[in-house]
Amino acid sequence: MSTSTPSDLCPCHSGKTLDDCCGPLLGGAPAPTAESLMRSRYSAYAKRNYLHLRRTLSTEQQADFSEKDARTWAESSEWLGLEVTATQGGGPDAQEGTVDFVAHFRSNGETRKHVEKAGFGREDGRWVYVGQVVEKTTPVRRAEPKVGRNDPCPCGSGKKYKKCHGTGTSAA
Numbered sequence: 390m391s392t393s394t395p396s397d398l399c400p401c402h403s404g405k406t407l408d409d410c411c412g413p414l415l416g417g418a419p420a421p422t423a424e425s426l427m428r429s430r431y432s433a434y435a436k437r438n439y440l441h442l443r444r445t446l447s448t449e450q451q452a453d454f455s456e457k458d459a460r461t462w463a464e465s466s467e468w469l470g471l472e473v474t475a476t477q478g479g480g481p482d483a484q485e486g487t488v489d490f491v492a493h494f495r496s497n498g499e500t501r502k503h504v505e506k507a508g509f510g511r512e513d514g515r516w517v518y519v520g521q522v523v524e525k526t527t528p529v530r531r532a533e534p535k536v537g538r539n540d541p542c543p544c545g546s547g548k549k550y551k552k553c554h555g556t557g558t559s560a561a
Contacts, residue, residue, distance in 0.1 A: 400435035401428035402470040415441050419516070423479025423486035423509035426516040428471060431492055434459070435468035447510065447517045469493040469500070485510045487522055 399410035406412075411425075411432035420426035426445055433441040439456050446454055472491040479486020485508070492503040506522040536543055542553035549555075 399428070400432045400468055400470070402472070403428060407432070417441075417444075419514075420445075421481050423483070423516055424473060424476050424488050426509060426518065427473065427488040427490060427507055430518060431468070431471040431490075434463045434466070434492075437463050439463075445516070445518055447512060447519045450518060450520060465496055467495040469495060479509055479516075485519075 414429035475489040538551040
């Protein structure tokens with residue numbers, strides 16, 4: 390039975406060795422799932438594998454890829470681990486999926502985290518990163534009509550709103 394040293398462990402914090410986790414993907418093997426691709430992309434930053442970062446982007450994302458920017462971020466950071474918080478779809482037979490994750494790193498002496506919901510899809514049968522998923526939000530609607538400046542203040546003071554709570558000069 391072989392034991393792994395911390396330096397042998399995969400940077401993605403799966404608990405597996407690099408050879409049993411992200412190593413083959415960093416070498417060009419296809420990812421079996423969206424999550425495994427996400428983990429390998431994190432490991433690519435930690436291992437400074439810019440070819441993997443480029444080749445695992447969708448065609449559309451590759452158009453905006455800057456190896457210089459990826460290199461600057463990777464080399465100015467100490468990669469502390471990846472936390473996958475949720476996955477949706479993205480299995481071996483799926484065509485798309487999302488992976489919610491927190492990437493932990495240290496930059497300029499400050500511990501930081503990058504939180505993202507990442508979208509993945511298939512191109513030519515291989516998983517690729519298609520971009521950050523931005524959740525649509527529902528606009529906030531007022532339940533009651535807006536109070537006008539010259540309307541009575543809703544606090545019940547009997548003053549106009551503009552003279553009471555409307556301008557920050559509160560008569561409380």
